[in-house]
Structures are given as C-alpha cells and as structure tokens.
Amino acid sequence: MDGMSALFIFMLAAFTGYEVIARVPVILHTPLMSGSNFIHGVVLIGGMIVLGQTPPDDAASLAIGFIAVLLGAANAAGGYVVTERMLAMFKSNKGAGEGGR
Amino acid sequence: MSTFIQFVYFLVAVAFIVGLKAMSSPATARRGVQWAGYAMLAAVLVTFYLPGLHNYGLMITAIVIGAAIAWYLGKTVKMTDMPQMVAIYNGMGGGAAAAIAAVEFMRADAVHHPSVGLLAALGAIIGAVAFSGSCVAFAKLQGLLKKTWRVPQQNNVVFFLALFTFGIGLTIGFSSHPGGLELTVFFLLALALGALLTLPIGGADMPVVISLLNAFTGLAVGFEGYVLANPLLIVAGTVVGASGTLLTLLMAKAMNRSIRTVIFAPITGEAQETQGEVSGSLKEYSPDDAAATLRYAQKVIIVPGYGMAVAGAQHKVWEMAQLLEEAGVEVKFAIHPVAGRMPGHMNVLLAEAGVPYDKIFDLEEINAEFAQTDVALVIGANDVVNPAARTNKSSPIYGMPILNVDQAREVLVIKRGKGTGYSGIENELFYRDNCHMVYGSAQEVAARIIQRLKELEA
Numbered sequence: 316m317d318g319m320s321a322l323f324i325f326m327l328a329a330f331t332g333y334e335v336i337a338r339v340p341v342i343l344h345t346p347l348m349s350g351s352n353f354i355h356g357v358v359l360i361g362g363m364i365v366l367g368q369t370p371p372d373d374a375a376s377l378a379i380g381f382i383a384v385l386l387g388a389a390n391a392a393g394g395y396v397v398t399e400r401m402l403a404m405f406k407s408n409k410g411a412g413e414g415g416r
Numbered sequence: 417m418s419t420f421i422q423f424v425y426f427l428v429a430v431a432f433i434v435g436l437k438a439m440s441s442p443a444t445a446r447r448g449v450q451w452a453g454y455a456m457l458a459a460v461l462v463t464f465y466l467p468g469l470h471n472y473g474l475m476i477t478a479i480v481i482g483a484a485i486a487w488y489l490g491k492t493v494k495m496t497d498m499p500q501m502v503a504i505y506n507g508m509g510g511g512a513a514a515a516i517a518a519v520e521f522m523r524a525d526a527v528h529h530p531s532v533g534l535l536a537a538l539g540a541i542i543g544a545v546a547f548s549g550s551c552v553a554f555a556k557l558q559g560l561l562k563k564t565w566r567v568p569q570q571n572n573v574v575f576f577l578a579l580f581t582f583g584i585g586l587t588i589g590f591s592s593h594p595g596g597l598e599l600t601v602f603f604l605l606a607l608a609l610g611a612l613l614t615l616p617i618g619g620a621d622m623p624v625v626i627s628l629l630n631a632f633t634g635l636a637v638g639f640e641g642y643v644l645a646n647p648l649l650i651v652a653g654t655v656v657g658a659s660g661t662l663l664t665l666l667m668a669k670a671m672n673r674s675i676r677t678v679i680f681a682p683i684t685g686e687a688q689e690t691q692g693e694v695s696g697s698l699k700e701y702s703p704d705d706a707a708a709t710l711r712y713a714q715k716v717i718i719v720p721g722y723g724m725a726v727a728g729a730q731h732k733v734w735e736m737a738q739l740l741e742e743a744g745v746e747v748k749f750a751i752h753p754v755a756g757r758m759p760g761h762m763n764v765l766l767a768e769a770g771v772p773y774d775k776i777f778d779l780e781e782i783n784a785e786f787a788q789t790d791v792a793l794v795i796g797a798n799d800v801v802n803p804a805a806r807t808n809k810s811s812p813i814y815g816m817p818i819l820n821v822d823q824a825r826e827v828l829v830i831k832r833g834k835g836t837g838y839s840g841i842e843n844e845l846f847y848r849d850n851c852h853m854v855y856g857s858a859q860e861v862a863a864r865i866i867q868r869l870k871e872l873e874a
C-alpha cells in the first residue's frame with residue numbers, strides 16, 4: 316500500500332475512534348474497554364495471513380505464526396464472550412419505582 | 417475473489433465502528449458487540465479464501481485451541497474477576513501483533529520499504545510491552561503478585577531501556593535479514609520493558625494501566641496492518657488505539673491522577689502523616705440498629721465500594737434494597753467513577769445482581785441529592801467519600817471528586833474493620849456526629865439487615 320494513503324487512513328481512523336466514544340457514560344467504561352479489546356482481536360486475521368504465507372519448511376516461522384494465530388484467536392473469542400456477558404446484564408427495568416426524579 | 421474479500425473486509429471495518437458506537441449507549445450496547453462479533457466471524461471466514469495461503473491445518477488447529485480455551489474461561493470467570501480477564505486477553509492481542517512482526521522480520525524473501533521496517537519494529541515493541549505488561553497486570557489483580565516492585569532509578573532505567581530497544585528495533589527494521597540472536601534480544605528487551613513499566617504500579621491505578629495497554633495493543637495491530645498492507649487491521653487497530661487513549665484519559669481524570677503520575681510516580685503507600693488531628697469518636701451501630709434506621713427513612717442512597725465487591729455482597733444488597741422499596745422507602749444507588757476496580761465495574765456488578773440501571777446514578781447526577789437524603793449507606797467504600805478531598809489541601813487525595821455523603825441527614829458505614837482506605841489516610845467522615853459505623857463483612861451485615869427488615873414487617 317502506498318505510504319501516504321496509509322497515513323491518511325491512520326489519521327481518519329484515529330479521529331473516528333476518538334469521536335465514536337466521546338460521549339460514553341461512565342457506567343459503560345469497563346464494557347467499552349472490553350469491547351474495544353475484542354475489536355483489536357482482528358489481529359487474528361493478520362496472524363492467519365503471516366502463517367498462511369510462511370513456506371511449509373520454515374519451522375521457526377511456522378511456530379511463531381502458530382502462536383500469533385493462537386493468541387489472536389484467544390483475544391477475539393475471549394474478548395467477545397467477556398463483553399457479551401457484561402452487556403447482557405444491562406437490562407432496564409422501566410417504570411419500576413422511579414420515585415422522586 | 418480478491419476484490420470480494422477486500423470488500424468484505426471493508427464491511428467488517430464499518431461494522432466494527434458502528435458496533436463500537438452502539439456500545440457507548442446502554443440501550444444498544446449488546447447489539448453493538450453482537451454486530452462486531454458477526455463481522456469478526458465473516459472476516460475470519462473470508463480470510464481462508466485469500467489467494468496464496470497454505471498451512472491451513474496449523475491455522476485451524478491454532479484457532480480452535482485458542483478460541484476454545486478463551487471461550488471457556490470467559491464463560492466461567494466470576495464477574496468480580498472480569499478486569500483481569502480483559503487484561504489477559506488484551507495481552508494476547510499484543511503478543512499476537514509482536515509475533516506477526518517477528519515472522520515478517522524472519523521472512524527470507526522480504527524486500528521492505530523502510531517505512532514498513534520502521535512500523536513493524538514499532539508495532540513489535542508496543543505489542544510486546546502490551547503482552548508482558550498485561551501479564552503483570554493480570555498477576556496483580558488475580559492476587560498472584562502482591563508487591564509493587566521497582567528498580568533503583570526506575571524512570572531512567574525505563575527510559576534508556578526503551579531507547580536501546582528502539583535502537584535495536586530500527587537496525588532490525590532496516591536490515592534485510594536480521595540474525596536470530598538479534599531478534600531474540602530485541603523481543604526479550606521489549607518484554608522486559610513492559611514488565612518493568614507495570615511492576616511498580618499499585619492496585620488502584622491498574623484500571624488506567626489496563627486501559628492504556630489496551631490502546632497500545634490497538635496501535636500495534638494498526639502498525640502490523642500497515643506491514644501486511646491490510647486496511648482492515650489498520651482501521652480497527654487505530655480506532656481502538658485512539659478510543660483507548662481517550663478512555664484512559666477519562667479514567668485518569670475520574671481518579672484525579674494524570675497518566676504521567678500513574679506511570680512514573682505511583683503512590684508508594686507511605687502516605688504523608690501531616691494531616692490535622694481528626695476530632696470526635698467512632699460510634700458503632702449493630703446491624704439491627706441500621707435496619708431500623710433504614711426502614712424508617714424516606715429516602716436512602718446506597719454507595720457501594722470495593723469492599724462490597726470483595727465480599728460478593730451485591731445480591732444481598734439488592735435484596736435489602738428491594739425490601740426497603742416494598743416498605744415505601746425510596747432507594748437509589750450512587751456510584752463513584754472509580755468504585756470497584758475499574759470505572760463502570762461496579763455498575764456491572766450491580767447489574768449482575770439484577771439492579772436496573774435506571775436506579776444507578778453517576779457522581780454528577782446524584783451529588784446534589786445527598787442534602788435531601790435521610791440516610792446515606794456506604795458499603796465498603798472509603799476514600800471516595802472522604803470529605804478531606806474537598807477541604808484538606810495537604811491530603812494526598814485533595815481535589816479528587818467525592819460523593820458528598822456527609823451532607824445526608826445520617827450516614828451509615830458498613831466496613832470490615834477500623835483500617836484506612838487504599839490511600840492509607842484516616843477518614844474524618846467516620847468521626848462526624850451524623851455518622852455511625854456497622855462493622856462486619858458486607859455480606860453478613862446485609863444478610864442480618866434483611867432478616868431484621870423482615871421481622872419489622874411481620
């Protein structure tokens with residue numbers, strides 16, 4: 316990829332990341348951290364690509380690529396389950412005793 | 417085929433951003449993570465069809481083992497232990513990014529543009545730091561590592577180690593065939609750097625550190641995305657890097673600490689003992705007294721803290737709150753931004769116990785209400801309700817926003833014993849005339865109060 320357009324992508328993505336969560340309420344800080352933790356689990360894709368491109372006779376690279384995929388998969392799967400479990404608990408109970416507000 | 421795959425990657429990037437946006441509002445949060453989940457699945461599936469890949473057996477084995485273990489652990493871990501799970505999964509992402517860089521460095525046919533070598537090296541350092549740092553954070557939160565530990569001249573050592581590691585990284589990035597020894601030393605130094613950065617940091621600052629390491633991993637993933645010429649990784653990684661940085665700043669602000677002081681000048685535990693004498697005496701209530709006080713109040717605000725989380729008392733506390741509501745008492749929960757172990761962690765714990773989130777209020781929302789409240793019930797919280805933060809300029813926590821429980825007509829404090837809070841300072845609130853102490857574990861005290869409330873109704 317041409318370096319300059321990559322720089323533009325970096326810049327736009329950085330502003331997007333900043334804007335997207337700018338107004339998050341405190342109660343969602345931990346789930347949101349966990350959610351963004353899940354999203355960088357996309358590193359799994361990168362692991363699959365480097366492992367897939369490694370020549371089958373290069374044992375050292377295969378081993379490290381294997382570790383990359385293993386860790387990436389754990390990041391993605393674990394991040395998802397933990398986030399989903401936390402968010403599943405946020406159920407509203409509207410109308411129940413909203414006394415003096 | 418390749419165009420189709422790239423288009424799917426594009427849609428996945430959109431879904432990630434929309435999902436993250438949805439995750440920042442309680443009503444849509446769950447949908448948000450599910451969209452992102454489907455997107456991740458789609459990305460993995462189409463990657464199998466990328467042209468020119470082999471080693472599918474190894475790939476699938478690694479995915480199945482990694483995902484299965486992480487899935488199982490994630491499903492079974494207790495809610496109280498969630499923060500360290502986030503830390504360890506984050507570390508794995510960082511480790512994966514570092515491993516990708518390692519494989520790229522070792523490729524025999526690599527003819528890299530200098531910018532590729534530079535970013536690969538940067539991503540490798542940041543990823544490795546996130547990996548070892550998160551492992552230390554996990555060990556601390558899990559209680560495997562209790563001491564903070566720093567080398568002499570900590571900050572200088574860290575600075576020069578970082579500089580040196582980066583130097584080696586540059587030579588590796590710009591050479592076409594780095595030696596195995598050079599690579600090993602490089603990664604070992606980067607790992608040591610991560611551990612060295614995290615070891616001196618104490619428990620209460622951990623959330624900020626985990627959030628920072630989360631942003632690091634995002635950045636590392638973004639850099640490796642550039643190395644692999646994969647825009648999906650660049651976008652997802654950079655978005656997480658930026659949002660993670662903002663989240664870290666928000667958390668640090670809530671704790672009245674700057675990132676710089678968290679990393680380079682951690683609270684060492686030797687709190688300065690220059691504070692004025694606290695006057696008054698501690699007045700003790702039995703759980704039965706507390707039950708009666710609560711039962712005959714009109715409005716009660718419950719302030720849960722880390723002590724409640726440790727005792728696992730959230731279910732009992734909610735049961736107690738429901739009994740009070742049935743008796744006509746208005747009950748609200750007030751949560752300090754850093755209650756629990758991470759901002760928002762206490763909300764998760766209360767939500768787990770079944771407390772609807774519209775009964776839970778932030779510091780800014782509820783602080784003005786304490787003055788019209790009959791009873792403020794503090795459960796296992798200390799520093800976040802210490803009025804010294806408002807008044808005593810010499811106090812280490814001066815300036816931290818606190819919950820103004822002292823303005824309530826009466827304050828009840830459930831506490832394990834007479835010890836001080838995390839910061840090690842005396843809490844003058846406990847000596848006020850309108851404050852009564854109920855000693856015991858939150859779990860037992862709440863159970864006793866529930867029993868007594870039922871007797872009062874009968």
